[in-house]
Amino acid sequence: MAIWSLKGKKVLIIDDFQEMRVMLRTMVEPLAPEMIKLAQNGEEAIEHLESNKFDIVLCDYNLGKGKDGQQVLEEAKHRDLLAYSAIYIMTTAENTSEMVMGAIDYLPDDYISKPFNRTVIHARLKKLIEKKENLNDISLAISQKNYKKAISYCDKLIASKPVNRLDLLKTKGELLINLGVYDKAADMYEDIIEERDIPWAYMALGKVRYLQDDFEEALEIFEGLIKDNASNVAAYDWLAKTYEAMDDVEKAQEMLSIGVAKSPKSLIRQRNLAQVAYKNNDLETATSAYEHAIDVGQHSCYKQPDDYNGLAKTLVDSGNPDAAMNVAVKISKDFKHDSNAEMVAAITEGMVHTSKGDGEAASQRLDAALELFNQNPQGLSSDIALELTDLCLSSGKDEQAEEITKNLIRNNHDDKALIERTQKVYADAGKSDAGSELIKNTTSEIVDINNKGAHLLKExxxxxxxxxxxxxxxxxxxxxxxxxxxxxxxxxxxxxxxxxxxxxxxxxxxxxxxxxxxxxxxxxxxxxxxxxxxxxxxxxx
Amino acid sequence: MNHPDEFDYSILLANSIHEVKNSLNMLLNSVDQVLTISDEDGTTNNLFSQIQYEGKRVNDDLVGLLAIYRIQNEQYSINIDDYSVSDFLEENLEQHDTMIRHRKIEKKLDCENDLYWFFDRDLITGVLSNVINNLYKYTKNKIQVSAEKEDGYLVMRVKDNGPGYPEAMLIDHEEIDSQKSISFQNSNTGLGLYFSRLVAELHKNKGKSGYVTTTNDGIDGGGCFSLYLP
Missing domain, CATH: 1.25.40 (Serine Threonine Protein Phosphatase 5, Tetratricopeptide repeat)
Known part of the structure; x- marks a missing residue:
């Protein structure tokens, strides 16, 4: 029998079928882990993850109502609930293709398709633990954000020509990209591709070309990937990103529409489509995509009140203020005990009232929003801050608008696109000069501070x-x-x-x-x- | 914000299959446990192993059908990575272990330990499972699974010592262009072979595509299924 065990390790099993949970437990028990916890849905899983640092998570992808396995993984990673050395395995009765298509940021360490028996799960666990241990130095350095050190560990392992050489190269490439060393990353990917057509290497090379502002080359690579595999949704995402960077917003929308049709379950993909469609003034598509984003995001840690605001704005523009008001009211229901969401709700309601010409109600909601803003001026996203500025300007609260704008510029003084948009908000309100003046003063205030500090350092x-x-x-x-x-x-x-x-x-x-x-x-x-x-x-x- | 009017057949299909597969999963594992308890004259075990066999076939056919549906609708994103071929084959044989032991089939795995290759693990698992399930019907008592590199391809072979494939089921690589049609109507091997060929063709590298051959040079003239992956 195998000599290895799960001694001292904590295992979390997540499955919506009770029989399945029990069966998995009986499969893992002989390996003698320190702890086995069972969860029947995503919410329960998160509670367990909050109270224990698990070493191994076995999670079913389809968990019935609530979060799915991917959303549990995303939240665990996003909120840092898992140790860098933890192993996350997605179990599934379906094919893994759909899951990979739906995942944007995080992938599990492994997928296991049902049905599987005890021997198979033991063998997989053993191999994954060995693999993690082999990469321990690298993962630790990455978790400490010490990417240079992580790269040197990669190089050390790669030099011994191990069987997992490609895995190591993949990690090294991501580290080089993180460090902004694009040339080296690109060379590495080109070498890999010369050996073999590996989709992830093409994908990564495309990203590097995008980051190097070589958009033409990036387009060619992403299109090539789609030619080989028409369902490569990530390639569509990147095509959209690239077209947007080239200011071809229509093409960007077209790409996102295809991606969303093939894999509708991603909140971020739906959100991107909604925003791009709104830019294109395609209100119908924007409405539908925002609705889907809110719908699929219901249990996601990426859920944001800004999507509700976006939907409300789209509905107002489509001449449907009543529906917009329903959406605005929903914010407080869907985000409880969240002062930032409350502020977005007040702003959104204020915006809808304004569109209906109900000045009194609008100003009441605006005052509520401003009060929340004064309590916590840092919570707003740039989009919502601009909207609040706009509302203030149109209701004569120029001083408040100034405060919000100052705060926005102070935090983003070198973001040219945002400054242009701020300028436009003032121009649309007929206060172009005041806007320029404000932006100029705030920007130079920051430049002065930086110069003064640098001077002091020198002295x-x-x-x-x-x-x-x-x-x-x-x-x-x-x-x-x-x-x-x-x-x-x-x-x-x-x-x-x-x-x-x-x-x-x-x-x-x-x-x-x-x-x-x-x-x-x-x-x-x-x-x-x-x-x-x-x-x-x-x-x- | 639900859209009952937007009827998505693939979601319905996927959800139904999810339910059925979960049940099958429970069923197969329970049978596995029963089969570890030996009964006196073996009659019960024979019946259970028959149940398990049929259950696995249902499972594999479902997986195959859903994959074919998704591939045809461009909703299947092939997920190619490199894997240890011997680990992969070992795991696949392991999934059939109860049946193989119960039928007293002699199994042999022939693969170098340091052989790594690129493929979609789910799809190839589906292909092999189909082949092995069919082989129970024909083999006398032997199964041999092997893998090796050949002219830039990885070749996975499954051989048995049965009577071999009937003439109508033989596929030669040279004949592939002529697309010998495989009939679904009169054989359920048809679905398996169709699926295998579809999956093989999805595997591409440097202008080459994967393919499948079925020949009768297995053990003692038995069937030999070969899957070529570039």
Whole structure:
């Protein structure tokens, strides 16, 4: 018999059929894990994942009502409920093709098709655990966002020409892309493709070409993938993205429509289609896609009140304000205890009232929204912030509009497209000059702070520069440059004094914000490395 | 926000199959457990192994039908990755273990340990399962599964020592262009072979496509099913 076991490991089994759960438990029990928990639906599964760090999750894809297996996986990853070393296996009575098509961000470690017996599940678990252990150093480095180190571990393993060489190359490529080293990534993918036509290598190469702004080449690659496999939905997603970057919004919509028809179950795909269709003024498609997004997203962690707002706006534009109001009212029902959603609800209702010419009701909802905004000015997405600005301007609340705009620009002073849109909102309200003035002043305020801080750094006045940037980062937590500068000035200080725990956790905080806002930011990785070196220095001392 | 007017046949089909397969899964596993308890004269076990055999066939046919439907409607996204061929074949044989043991069939697996190849695991599992299920009917007492590289293809072979394929079921690679028609009407092997060929053709690399041959050079002139994957 096998000598290995699941000793000390925690196992979670998720299946909507009771018999199936029990059967899986009897299959796993002989391997003597420390704990086996059973869940009958996605909600129960999330509760278990919140209270225990599981090592192995066996989850059925189809869980009846509520979240499906993919949504459980997405939420677990999104909320960091799983350890980097955890194994997530999707069990399924269906074919896995549909699941792969529906998944955009995260894939499970393995799929097992039902029916399967004890021997098969044992063999798969054993192999997956070995595989994870083999990649342990790499996964750990990735979980610490130390991509350079992860790459060096990849290289070390690749050099020994292992059987999982392609897996390692795949991971290495993703790391290179994350670091923004596109040339190297592209070379690597081209080498792989020369050996063999591997769809994922083409896919990744297409992404790199897109990131390098080589849109023509990217189109050619994605189209080639579709020629070989007309159901490659991810290729349609990327075609849409590429066309949008080329300002061909009509083509982008066409691609997304095909993708949605082939795999309608993805919230993000439906949302993208809705937004693109709205841009194209195709209100019918936008309405339907927003409705689907809300519908399929009901149990998803990616669900957002902004989709309801988008649907309401589309319905208002289609001359259907009553339906729009129904959607607006639904926000508070579908997002309980969420002050940001409440604000979006108030803004949406205000917008619908305005369209109906009901000034009094509109201003009442607008006041409610503004009160919430003053309590938490950082919660709004750019789209909704612009809408709120628009509402304020059209009801004479210019001062409030100014506050919102300042906040928006402070957090996004180098986002040209957003600044253009802000300008347009002011222009549409007949206040073009006031808008330009405001944007100019706010932008130069930030540029001044950055210059002043940089000057202080140069003069060696570290304390002053730290104070300046930290204050700025408090006021504009979503401003990439300010966060980078705050992190940098703190690290300059630590280079003198050695590592200070309070400082380094702040630096991590600032850098984490940058990473969230812009996952491929090059400066981020440079500063992460700088932080790493400071830690090492202290160890050596 | 439901759309009862938008009737999606593939969703209905998939959901129904999901239900049926879950039941089958339970059934097959229960039978598996019963079969580990040996009865005195073996009559009960014979009956249960017959149930298991039929259950597996129903399962494989359902999988095949749904896959064919999806492929024809461009709703099947082939998911090709590289796998250890010996692990894969071992796992496939394992799924048939109860039947093979019960029928006292001698099995042999012939594959290098470090052989890795590219294919859609689900689809090829479906193909092999179909072939092996059919083979029970014909083999005397032997089954041999093998895999090796040949001229840029991976060839998976399933051989038995039965009477071999009837003339109408033989497919030669050279004849593929002439599309020897496989009849569904009078043989349920037809569905299996049709599915196999469809799946093989979905596997492509550097301008080459996969294909299937059926010959009678198995063990002692028995059937030999070969799946070529580029």
């Amino acid at each position: 060696g006045k570290l304390d002053e520069s730290i104070e300046l940037f930290m204050k700025a980062a408090r006021g504009m937590p979503d401003n990439i440059v300010v966060n980078l500068n705050a992190a940098y000035s703190l690290m300059m200080q630590m280079q003198k004094t050695g590592k200070i725990k309070k400082y380094s956790s702040r630096v991590e905080n600032y850098l984490e914000r940058v990473h969230k806002l812009d996952p491929t930011n090059k400066k981020y990785h440079e500063l992460m490395e700088m932080l790493q070196r400071i830690s090492i220095k202290k160890k050596a001392a």
